[in-house]
Amino acid sequence: LAKTTQPPSMEAYEGQEVNVSCSHTNIATSEYIYWYRQVPHQGPQFIIQGYKDYVVNEVASLFISADRKLSTLSLPWVSLRDAAVYYCIVTEWASWQLIFGSGTQLTVMP
Amino acid sequence: GALVYQYPRRTICKSGTSMRMECQAVGFQATSVAWYRQSPQKTFELIALSTVNSAIKYEQNFTQEKFPISHPNLSFSSMTVLNAYLEDRGLYLCGASRGGQGTEVFFGKGTRLTVV
Numbered sequence: 001l002a003k004t005t006q007p008p009s010m011e012a013y014e015g016q017e018v019n020v021s022c023s024h025t026n027i028a029t030s031e032y033i034y035w036y037r038q039v040p041h042q043g044p045q046f047i048i049q050g051y052k053d054y055v056v057n058e059v060a061s062l063f064i065s066a067d068r069k070l071s072t073l074s075l076p077w078v079s080l081r082d083a084a085v086y087y088c089i090v091t092e093w094a095s096w097q098l099i100f101g102s103g104t105q106l107t108v109m110p
Numbered sequence: 111g112a113l114v115y116q117y118p119r120r121t122i123c124k125s126g127t128s129m130r131m132e133c134q135a136v137g138f139q140a141t142s143v144a145w146y147r148q149s150p151q152k153t154f155e156l157i158a159l160s161t162v163n164s165a166i167k168y169e170q171n172f173t174q175e176k177f178p179i180s181h182p183n184l185s186f187s188s189m190t191v192l193n194a195y196l197e198d199r200g201l202y203l204c205g206a207s208r209g210g211q212g213t214e215v216f217f218g219k220g221t222r223l224t225v226v
Contacts (some may be wrong), residue, residue: 034214043114043217066143083151098146098205098215100154 003027004088009105012078015057020073020104022088027068032091034098035062035073037084037106044087044100083108112138114206116218123194123225130190130220133204138216140184140206140214148201148220157202160187194225 003024024033036044048050048055048062050071053060061074075082085103102110120215123129127178133143145157157177158168181187184206191198201220 041219041222043116043201043205043220045217046214050212053185098154098156102152 002100003090004101006086006088006101006103006104009062009093009107011107011109013109014079015077018075018078020075020086020088020105020106022071022073023069024071024090025086027090033062033064033068033071034089034091034096035060036087036089036100038087038103039084044096044098047086050063068099078106078108082106112136112208112216114204114218116204116221118220119219121224122224123191125195125225126206128190128192128194128195129223130188131202131223132219133187133189133206135185135206135216138206138208140179140208142207143181143184143186143187144205144215145179145189146203146205147198148203150199154203157189160184182224190222194223196225199223199225 010024014024032049034049035047038044048057048060050062050064052064063070086101087103089098115134117132121129142161144159147155147157156169157172158179160166160181162184174193177189179189182220201222203220204218205215207215
C-alpha cells in the first residue's frame with residue numbers, strides 16, 4: 001500500500017515556480033518527509049526533508065500542513081535541468097528505508 | 111562533498127551467469143548502506159540494508175544466496191547477482207547514509223544490468 005500520493009505529471013516553463021504536492025494521510029508521528037528527484041540514467045538525488053511547518057534550503061522549500069497529511073515542494077525559477085521525476089517519501093522511525101512511489105514527472109519547457 | 115560511486119555503470123551478462131558490482135562512499139563515513147533495484151518499469155525495490163554493528167538485512171524476495179553482499183567497511187560495499195536471469199534486469203542503486211534520523215541518503219548513479 002502506497003504511503004504517499006502525488007500527481008503523475010506536471011509541466012512548467014523555464015523561470016516559473018513549480019509546486020509539487022504530496023498526500024500522506026497516514027503519516028505517523030515518528031515519520032519525516034523527504035523529497036528526492038531522479039533524472040534519466042542517474043540515481044535519486046536528495047532535495048529536502050522536513051517534519052513540520054516550513055523548511056527551506058538553497059534548492060527548494062517545503063511546506064507541511066498543520067496536520068502533516070499534505071506537503072508541497074516548491075521549486076523557484078525552474079530550469080531545463082530541473083526536469084526529472086520527483087519523489088515524495090515518508091520514513092519510518094529508526095529506519096531510513098526509502099519507499100519510492102511512482103513520483104511526479106516534471107517537464108520543463110523553454 | 112559527499113559522493114557515492116558505483117562501478118561498473120553498465121554491464122551485460124549471459125543468462126545464468128553472475129556479475130559483481132561495487133559501491134564506494136567518498137567524503138563521508140557511511141553508517142548505513144543499502145542496495146536498491148529499479149526495474150525497467152521504474153519501480154524501486156529495496157534489496158538489503160547494512161547498518162554499522164548490525165547484520166545485513168535482506169528484504170522479502172531477496173536473499174543472501176542470490177545477492178551476496180560484502181562490506182569490509184561501510185565506505186565500500188559490493189554485491190553480486192548470482193545466476194542472473196531476465197527478471198534481474200534493472201538499475202542497481204547503492205545508497206549510503208551518515209546515519210541519524212532525518213539524514214539524507216546519497217545515491218550513486220547505479221549499475222545497469224542487462225541480461226541476455
